[in-house]
Amino acid sequence: MSAAATPVLVRSDRILLLLSVALTLCAGFAHYGGWNSVLTFIVAAAAVGVLAAVVGHSVDQLGDRFGAGATGVLQSALGNLPELFICLFSLRHGLVDVVRAALVGSILANLLLVLGLAFVAGGLRHGPQQLGSNRARTVTVLMLLSVTALSIPSVAYWIHTPASHHEDALSIVVSVLLLGLFALSLPASLRRDDHEVESAGFHEHPRWPVWLAIGMLAAAGVLAAFVSEWFVDALQPAMHALNISEVFAGLVVVAIAGNAVENFVGIQLAAKGQSAYAFSVVLNSPLQISLVLGPVLVLVSQFAGMAGLTLVFSPMLVVALLLAVVLTAFISFDGESTWLEGATLVVLYGIIAASFWWG
Numbered sequence: 001m002s003a004a005a006t007p008v009l010v011r012s013d014r015i016l017l018l019l020s021v022a023l024t025l026c027a028g029f030a031h032y033g034g035w036n037s038v039l040t041f042i043v044a045a046a047a048v049g050v051l052a053a054v055v056g057h058s059v060d061q062l063g064d065r066f067g068a069g070a071t072g073v074l075q076s077a078l079g080n081l082p083e084l085f086i087c088l089f090s091l092r093h094g095l096v097d098v099v100r101a102a103l104v105g106s107i108l109a110n111l112l113l114v115l116g117l118a119f120v121a122g123g124l125r126h127g128p129q130q131l132g133s134n135r136a137r138t139v140t141v142l143m144l145l146s147v148t149a150l151s152i153p154s155v156a157y158w159i160h161t162p163a164s165h166h167e168d169a170l171s172i173v174v175s176v177l178l179l180g181l182f183a184l185s186l187p188a189s190l191r192r193d194d195h196e197v198e199s200a201g202f203h204e205h206p207r208w209p210v211w212l213a214i215g216m217l218a219a220a221g222v223l224a225a226f227v228s229e230w231f232v233d234a235l236q237p238a239m240h241a242l243n244i245s246e247v248f249a250g251l252v253v254v255a256i257a258g259n260a261v262e263n264f265v266g267i268q269l270a271a272k273g274q275s276a277y278a279f280s281v282v283l284n285s286p287l288q289i290s291l292v293l294g295p296v297l298v299l300v301s302q303f304a305g306m307a308g309l310t311l312v313f314s315p316m317l318v319v320a321l322l323l324a325v326v327l328t329a330f331i332s333f334d335g336e337s338t339w340l341e342g343a344t345l346v347v348l349y350g351i352i353a354a355s356f357w358w359g
Helices: 011-032 037-061 068-079 081-092 096-126 134-158 162-190 210-242 246-257 260-271 275-303 315-334 339-355
Strands: none
Touching: 011 037, 011 210, 037 068, 037 081, 037 210, 037 246, 037 260, 068 081, 068 275, 081 096, 081 210, 081 246, 081 275, 096 246, 096 260, 096 275, 096 315, 096 339, 134 162, 134 275, 134 315, 162 275, 210 246, 246 339, 260 275, 315 339
């Protein structure tokens, strides 16, 4: 079919866009119409997830115009946009524990739940999967180093070093340094490499012109800001109604709703047999959370008059985080994954999530 005859919006596009508009309108009616808090919370969470999917699809429609690495970074950055809004509104409401748990929960969800489901989907369909991509290995090392750095303020607080009395200042210093590390990592991430496996057909042939893809990104971002505020407004009454702790809400509910793009794309790639690229895409999101999202939230909360967020997490959160990263690094450097390893990661995520049900 010629490019002129290729439809701009196919049936799946129209369904996704109509669903996003419908759920956004329902979330608005629920928020302003005084609906039941639990129902409002569920509808808003669904709207956040679908808008995140629109963001991911819009980036996908940019194709490989900027190179596979740059497109992957852009997808991860914009895919985390709903979670950024949710965390900012949560801080404005004083829900610091929710934000801390959401930051850790987003990393855990990607490293254990999404990666595990990707291994299961790809392993059952294609057998053992090879993860030998140089980009994936580099992202894994950066992930391990950044999470270790993110944990230092917590360790200093637990063992009562002199720095424990200056957790705000230490968190600011760590945040600035992590943002600097992210800036240093960008050239390698953005470099176009025609020989890497990522170039081998991850992106479908773009059907949308650039202006439409960028317009959809902008529209989805604006709508995500509104829906995220409605989501947070319903979060506290829903937690009380369902008897859910702040930590569990952040660790599981907010983390999964705010990472819908990576959840879908990573599993889809693995099912198509593109395991190395799936591994790289799934890891890009938690890497940006540890290097960018967490530090930005710390700095914004400290200087914008919101509830002060520091990088001091509970011992259980840090232990779960470090275990998840070490396991991911072990699988990565082993160079191969199986569906059983994936199932084990999913079970481990379920056990960790259950351990936080009571707070």
